[in-house]
Amino acid sequence: MIHPTAIIDESASIADDVKIGPFCVIQGPVKIESGCVLESHIVIEGNVTIGENNHFYPFVSIAAPQDKKYAGEPTTVIIGNNNTFRENVTVNRGTVQDIGKTVIGDDNWIMANVHIAHDCIIGNHCIFANATALAGHVIVHDWAILGGYSLVHQFCQIGEHSFCGMGSVINQDVPNFVVVSGNLAEPRGVNTEGLKRRGYDKSQLALIKKAYRILYRGGNRLDEALHELELINDDKGTLDSLTTFLNSSDRGIVRQTKNNV
DSSP states (O other): OBOTTOEEOTTOEEOTTOEEOTTOEEESSOEEOTTOEEOSSOEEESEEEEOSSOEEOTTOEEESOSOTTOOSOOOEEEEOSSOEEOTTOEEEOOOTTTTSEEEEOSSOEEOTTOEEOTTOEEOSSOEEOTTOEEOTTOEEOTTOEEOTTOEEOTTOEEOTTOEEOTTOEEOSBBOTTEEEETTTTEEEEEOHHHHHHTTOOHHHHHHHHHHHHHHHTSOOOHHHHHHHHHHHOOTTOTTHHHHHHHHHOSSOBOOOOGGGO
16 A cells, blocks of 8 residues: 555554555654555655545645744644645644644645645634645634635634635634635625535524624624624524634734725
């Protein structure tokens, strides 16, 4: 299952059924679980743990962080199960200045030329279209979608079920359920189609749209909007994750400019 041109470090731990193609390089205490496929010309370096059934296309690189403060500390990358990494994806290990690890969950679709920098945390079921780039310390929550050539500033959060249009330049947090686009990114509405696909019913969609109006159309300060959101939340807790996200926002959320009120 390992091509004769592949170079595998003796300290690596690789399940028996893993397929490793031509000219791959596995260097250091890399652990790769069952069902993974490494097509060709893939480089994985350092303390990296990869779960089951991940598929890596040519020229994926998992390596040291692009951080001038990095001095060779034993930081990590942890990857879950059933992820796809298309051509030329780059993933950086964490730094000791933050959590020391970069984490990617399960069932993510990561398209060509995507960059995931040090200390990022990626949830589950996310889609990163071509050439999306995350700076360091970014958190992307479950079911988020980032359109092609999206750029995310360091320390930003991308909320669950949000949608970032192609070419978005994101320098503040994107709340759950919200569609953003532009340079700089601004809110454009609710990700209705995505929420329908994930089983949100009509009453929940109506509530989320009302929450959007409170957050962006009501002229409220964030603390005032949060209070209103807590008052209108339903018995299903549809807005629970949104209010939790807003309470955790350190950079502030994307807002509309005066030209788009």
